[in-house]
Amino acid sequence: MLLNIKDLTVAINGKEIIKGLNLQVNKGEVHAIMGPNGSGKSTLAAAITGRDGYEVTKGEIWYKGQNIVGLEADERANMGIFLSFQYPVEIPGVSMTNFMRTALNAQREYRGQPNIPAGEFLKLMEEKKKMVDIHAKLTKRSVNEGFSGGEKKKNEIFQMALLEPTLAILDETDSGLDIDALRTVAKGVNELRSSENGFVVITHYQRLLEYIVPDYVHVLSDGKIVKSGTKNLALDLEEKGYEWLKEEAAV
Amino acid sequence: MEKDTLQQTQTLDEMLIGQYRQYKELISENDTPHLRQIRENAFQVFEKEGFPHSGTEMWRHTDVDALTEDDYVHELKAPVVTENIEDIFQCDVHDFDTETISMLNGWYTSKTGDLKTMPDGVVVGSISAAMKAYPELFEKHYGKITGSESNGFVQINTAMMQDGVFIWVPDGVKVTKTLQIIKIINRKEQLFVQSRNLIILGKNSELSLMHCDDSVDHQASLVNTVTEFFVDENAHLELYKLQNLNDNSALINSTFIKQMANSTIKTNTLTFNCGLIRNSIHVKLDGQGAHADVLGLYLMDKEQHIDNQIRIDHNVPNCTSNELFKGILDDEASGVFNGYIYVARDAQQTNAYQNNNNIMLKSTATINTMPFLEIYADDVKCSHGATVGQLDQEAMFYIRSRGISADNARMLLLYAFAADIINEISIEPLRQRIDDMVKKRLRGELSVCEKCVLHCGTPDKEYHFDIDLSQI
DSSP states (O other), rough: OEEEEEEEEEEEETTEEEEEEEEEOTOEEEEEOOOOSSSSHHHHHHHTTTTTTTTEEEEEEEEETEEEOHHHHHHHTTEEEEOOSOOOOOOOEEEEEHHHHHHHHHHHHHTTTTOOOHHHHHHHHHHHHHHTTTOOGGGGOOOTTTTTTHHHHHHHHHHHHHOOSSEEESSSSTOOOOOHHHHHHHHHHHOOTTTTTEEEOOOOOOHHHHHHHHSEEEEEEEEEEEEEHHHHHHHHHHHHHHHHHHHHHEE | OOTTTTTTTTHHHHHHHHHHHHHHHHHHHOOHHHHHHHHHHHHHHHHHHHHHOOOSSTTTTSSHHHHSSSSOBOOOOOOOSSSHHHHOOOOTTTOOOOOEEEEEEEEETTTSSSSEETSOOOOEHHHHHHHHOHHHHHHHHHTTSSOOOOOHHHHHHHOOOOOOOOEEEEOOBBBSEEEEEEEEOOOSSOEEEEEEEEEEOOOOOOOOEEEEEEEEEEEEEEEEEEEEEEEOOOOOOEEEEEEETTTEEEEEEEEEEEEOOOEEEEEEEEEOOOOOEEEEEEEEOOTTTTEEEOOOOOOOOOOOEEEEEEEEEEEESSSSEEEEEEEETTTTEEEEEEEEEEEEOOOOEEEEEEEEEEEETTOOOOOOOOEEEEOSSSSSSEEEEEEEEOOOOOHHHHHHHOOOHHHHHHHHHHHHHHHHTTTTOSHHHHHHHHHHHHHHHTTTEEEEETTTSSSHHHHHHOOOOOOOOOGO
């Protein structure tokens, strides 16, 4: 099993947001997590990737046979966990090229590999840029600085393609995307899907799941998974909204 | 050496006043009557007012009381240098070909004479030699650019200055090779060092100048430098100041720049290390169409103190100015930024921009940042801004989420913050060298020797020179 979350409780400033959550992701699977605003979707992403301030008060997060609760964010990344941000951060003064080369070399060092030669890195960048149809000049600019909303999201997928994670968490990657950008992003994700990696796709809407077809769909409500099913569950949600699930859960 | 006449238990101003009275003839031996009068006037003001102190408004945040109450040796004669001085002054900015002007403990040192004319016509040399050779230039500019509003440090420098650098770029001369003033402090005793520089750019001329303040060992010193620049019509000046002194040193640096029509200047003050630094830069835009870029970067830690006092006078219409100072303060370091923009009554169409950004790495570091605009014209664009903050935690997580360690993420962000200033260095080999120094400084890897842009090769070697007091 790639990811096994057991009875997880997460608090921010003492307030519990995730309240006893269980989730299993195997290699080769795509899991969609849906749910209304404030249900804890982004908190779950932050807890898996090790963001400061998100305190795991109970439960365990097992990844590749190790409980990663307490590990630093960079160590989790080096173990192959990637987060595509809902709001990618602008970093003026740090060029995309420099940022990605530093990141890739950090990950290679963690795995005991030598730094990637400059020529090889540039070739790799060119190849991945094509995959997400990212404009050549964007990689010369500072990280996300002055990028449009769509460019920022494409840039997240570009970074994912370069770093080749085993577990990728896409946090509302579809928000703010027009249909063309959505297709490009989905195409990138689908090309990266393999029997060796897993995806957790967090989204509000069923629309993204037409392009990235999930193996499982989970509904998160008030910090817990209240329903799990196949891709058809997403269609039900699109049609009926989340209210019926809350009622069902209350019964 | 007879120490009793130099090292006393008096305060510094008492000692200097005594020295002036006793050795006035020696101090002013190269003066024209005009200069002698300037000296005398400055001395009288200093005698009355002394050094600024903690109660002086403009010095409220920079405590110089402890400095001016300490004991110093103040040399009134140039040291006899027994080592090959050119060897100390080797700059290791690779591929960076400069014309070097060396100053040791405030005294001009050169094997090739005190004043020389380069093939392109630029005159470079000791100010004491130049005042005899070019009395008309001194009459016209010397002591004029500092203006009347001055403080005790400028007054005592004017009263007792004996040496410094003189550069005259005649009309139409474009100096292709960067000139580099390297000032080294190296002495066993605690020194008080003064130097006075006069730099004149004629019409349509160009000069790029590096001014490096360095110390070789850990001995304490107080350096008081005054530099006057006259930048004539359509002349262009680039000035880089590199400050790397030891933690026991204090540097009081007063720079005055007068700009005529359509001239441009760009100053970049890069402070890497020093116990206490006060940089005062006063730009006077006196000709229409003049432009000034006044930039700076300071990286301070431990208990170091940096004070940048920038004043830009828009005295005539249609001038532009741009100030940007960025600083990173760690540990118990403290900083002051005072950005003063003055726009005279008729200086319409002024465009003045000012910004000061600070990153505080620890809560024990402090900064006082004070923008101050005084505007008497109505058709002007002036903006100012100041930020004081910690590292952006969102950005930290973003970088770390890609596998980059916390230390390296911090480095990336700090470096990116500083890069705004570094990228303004237009001499590429110098930019690369500064870039490298900033990285090392941020990583805490600058060794005592590497702090210096010079490559001494033998940092443990001592250089000996003594004053022969019998000749005074």
